[in-house]
Every structure is written in structure tokens, then in C-alpha cells.
Amino acid sequence: MAVLAKTSSWALLDQFQYINKQYLRVEECLMVDGLSENTFSRYEIKNDLFAIYTPFVMESQAKAIIQRGSDSQKVRKRKRKLDHEEQPCEKKIFIKSVLLDIQKTGKDLQVFKPDHNALEKFQNNHTARSASMIPGFKDMFQKMCEEKKDMCVFPDNLNNSHIKKIAGPKETHSAHSFIGILGYTSFRDCATKVKVGGQICLIPDNVSFLTSDYHDLVYGGFKRLGESYDLILMDPPWQNKAVRRKKGYSMFDENELLKLPLPSLLKPGGLVCIWVTNKTHLLEYVKHTIFPEWGLHLEAQWVWLKMTRVGEPVNDIDSAHKHCYEFLIIGRRNEKTMDSTGISQNHQSNTPRTSDTNYLGQLQNTETSAEEYHEMNIIKTSVVEQLADTSRSKEELAIDEDSPQPVDNIPANFVLASIPCSIHSKKPDILEVIRPYIKKNPRCLELFARNLNSGWTSWGNEPLLHQHVDFFDKVSK
Numbered sequence: 001m002a003v004l005a006k007t008s009s010w011a012l013l014d015q016f017q018y019i020n021k022q023y024l025r026v027e028e029c030l031m032v033d034g035l036s037e038n039t040f041s042r043y044e045i046k047n048d049l050f051a052i053y054t055p056f057v058m059e060s061q062a063k064a065i066i067q068r069g070s071d072s073q074k075v076r077k078r079k080r081k082l083d084h085e086e087q088p089c090e091k092k093i094f095i096k097s098v099l100l101d102i103q104k105t106g107k108d109l110q111v112f113k114p115d116h117n118a119l120e121k122f123q124n125n126h127t128a129r130s131a132s133m134i135p136g137f138k139d140m141f142q143k144m145c146e147e148k149k150d151m152c153v154f155p156d157n158l159n160n161s162h163i164k165k166i167a168g169p170k171e172t173h174s175a176h177s178f179i180g181i182l183g184y185t186s187f188r189d190c191a192t193k194v195k196v197g198g199q200i201c202l203i204p205d206n207v208s209f210l211t212s213d214y215h216d217l218v219y220g221g222f223k224r225l226g227e228s229y230d231l232i233l234m235d236p237p238w239q240n241k242a243v244r245r246k247k248g249y250s251m252f253d254e255n256e257l258l259k260l261p262l263p264s265l266l267k268p269g270g271l272v273c274i275w276v277t278n279k280t281h282l283l284e285y286v287k288h289t290i291f292p293e294w295g296l297h298l299e300a301q302w303v304w305l306k307m308t309r310v311g312e313p314v315n316d317i318d319s320a321h322k323h324c325y326e327f328l329i330i331g332r333r334n335e336k337t338m339d340s341t342g343i344s345q346n347h348q349s350n351t352p353r354t355s356d357t358n359y360l361g362q363l364q365n366t367e368t369s370a371e372e373y374h375e376m377n378i379i380k381t382s383v384v385e386q387l388a389d390t391s392r393s394k395e396e397l398a399i400d401e402d403s404p405q406p407v408d409n410i411p412a413n414f415v416l417a418s419i420p421c422s423i424h425s426k427k428p429d430i431l432e433v434i435r436p437y438i439k440k441n442p443r444c445l446e447l448f449a450r451n452l453n454s455g456w457t458s459w460g461n462e463p464l465l466h467q468h469v470d471f472f473d474k475v476s477k
């Protein structure tokens, strides 16, 4: 179980466990390892990635602490311009109101170990930070998307009947380049090792993914994502100084998001969850611009509270510089604003903006004309063969159709507490906590994904990034 404890106002999550249960049986393969027959092994994501023991301090501060052998209190704080976008105060009050309860439960469950070896104190989470430097694929996928190059995914055993479809160069064309779609039937009950660009990665059971640039998605590529979804989760590449400094991943203007034909991807009653950093203007933008545009009714604003293994928030809750929390904004499809085709009446993205002219120009010279583009935006269900659909059995679909609509109301305030992964911007998995508020056997889509999860369709310019075998340890044969 990834949800270790849950009350009406908070949940304690274990991301390490959630990930690992997808790799209990990994089919090793002939092509990758030259094995004479297929065998099965268990893998775990590297435990060190979650070795977060101390509150965050800058590298320079940590060195000073080690040199002085003294307490962090004595270290002079680096002067930094305050973020004048004050955080909503009531959220801090809410976090404080549940913190003791979370800490006590975490201690009882031995998730938090307050008496952890004092020696670790000055290590500044060195182990976790080193683990997060794993090269893996680096920016290979981002570059390929930019250059619109195609790539095949080679499964370990091409004869395996569970592989529904492998998209390769034949199925791509210059305007809508996509790197690969790979599908597995449900209930196969094992993950598989595959080769991508000469590198090895692990693919969980029952996933599908699409790798492309955002423009390809917006201008028609979304049709490849299949029929509409009950849950759409996204963590957009918001403009962010830290990311720019580290050159972590590419970013884009938040107004670009409005072009996404999200209403056509969302089922009636469906939920959309958007991760938002601590910038007040972004929170406002999501709630007051994006949600109305996409025909979503704002249901809740949850908080993800990042905790150390010792059971403390990773930063002071009141710190104006570094925050120990991020937000998850949750909205439900508002049927009142949908027209008969299920398109939000507010959604304007099928009218190209001035900045789109160049891109549209390119498209007109290739396979997608402006008329087709317009048509794509009003198509509710896709006409192309959908991988995401083929990955699910008829029986499963039948259960879906009969299943009742969700009954539980989403709590407006809720804290998701977890020990964060040291990979920059890696978010915890939320499905188990959201499940009571969506229909049974939900179809789930993650946008801007950097990894795959069983039961999900994942899209982004690097959804295989954290599937690289380097992020895992083989636990047993």
C-alpha cells in the first residue's frame, strides 16, 4: 500500500512502496542480456533517492556547517530577495493543524525515525543528492522531440503477444513526430525490460505512452491519446528560476496550456489535478483562467507536505524563501459549461492565436490543414486506432460502463505528506488518494510525465526518463 495512513484531512504516502509494487516481477529478456530463456527478477527504485534526513540547506551552508562542526543556527543566512508573492496564510495554518498528527502516526508506523544517527545531520542529504545525479537518458528524449526525430522502442521479445503495438518511423511524419507508443494488455502481472536508443529501461504492466513535443500534442497528436479520461493529472513545466539555472527541463509560457483541447480528453464527471508551485500568480491563473477556459469547476486545493525521514518538514513552514509544500489544484468537469459535444463553451483554443501562425504554416504544408486542425478540436472521440483502448479488456470496459458515479465529496483542504524523492520536481503518486472521488476502474492520463505507472497513459517529451534501469536496483532473481 502506498497510502500508509489516511484521515479526513491528511494522508501519509510512501512513494517508494508505490513504485516498487510495479516491479515485483520483471521479465528479463533475451535481446537485452543474451539470456537463453526469459527469467523474472524483482527490482526496486533506488532507496537512496529517498534518503532525505535533514531540512534543506544550500550547499555553501552545508559546507560551513561541516567546517564549523556547529549548528545550522549559527550559519549566516544567504541574503536573498524575498518572494513577495505571499503564500495563502490559511494553508500554512491548516498544515500546522495536522502536522503533529502526521508526525505521531509516521513515528508509530516507523516511517519517521526521530532518533536518527546525529552524524547524518551535517551530510546535507548527500546520499540522496548523489543518487539523483544518475545520468540515465539525460536529455535524449527532449532533443529528439525538438529535432522531430523518430525512435522505436524495442521490446525484449518481439514475439510476445502482449505487445499490442509498437510505433516506429513508418507511423510518424514530420509534423506530428512521435517517438513511440507501446501497449500491454491488462493483468499480465509483470513488467518488462526493453531497449530504447541502446539503453535499457523497465516498463510496468498495463501502460501506454506517447512521446512528443507539446505542439504536436496540441495540433492533433492528442488524438493518439485515445478516448477520454476520468482523471487527468499534469505537472506543467512552469517558468521557474531553479529549473532555468539547472537546465533541468524545458519550460514554456503558461498561456500555451490554454491551447490544449483538454475538454475533449475529459469524460463527464472527470477530474483534472494540476500541480502548481508556490507562486501566487500561477495558483490564480490555474483557478481563474485555465479552469474556466477548460470548463472545470474548482473543487479543492490540496497541499503536498514534504517531510524528512526524521519526521520534520523539509523546510520551516513559515520560511519565506524555501517552501516545504506545493499545491495540487483539483477541478471537475462542469457539465453546465459543456455543449452537446462535450466541449467547453469557453474553450477558444481552436482559434489559432497570432503566435501560432508559423506553426500552422508548417502544418498546412504537411499533413494537417487549418480545417482539419479545427475539426480535430471538436472531435470528441478519436477516429484512429487507439492504443490506450486496446490495452484494456472488453470485460473491464463493461465494468466501467456499469460502475456508479463517484459519491464522495472531495475535501477542499487536504494534506498529502510524504518523504520526497531527491530527483528535482518529482511528485508523489496520487491515484490511491484520489480514487474515492472518481469512478471505478478509471482511465487515467498523466501529462508532462517523466515516468510510467501501471494503469496510466503517460504523455510528455520524456515519459520514459525515470524508467531507465539505472534508477533501479535488482533485488532478487
Ligand SMILES: C[S@@+](CC[C@H](N)C(=O)[O-])C[C@H]1O[C@@H](n2cnc3c(N)ncnc32)[C@H](O)[C@@H]1O
Pocket: 142, 212, 213, 214, 215, 235, 236, 237, 238, 249, 250, 251, 252, 425, 426, 427, 428, 448, 449, 450, 451, 460, 461, 462
Ligand atoms: C515539472 S516536469 C514534470 C515532473 C513530473 N511530474 C515528475 O514527477 O517527474 C515537466 C515536464 O514537462 C516537460 N516539457 C517541457 N516542455 C515541454 C514541451 N514543449 N513539450 C512536452 N513536454 C515538455 C519537461 O521536459 C518535463 O519532463
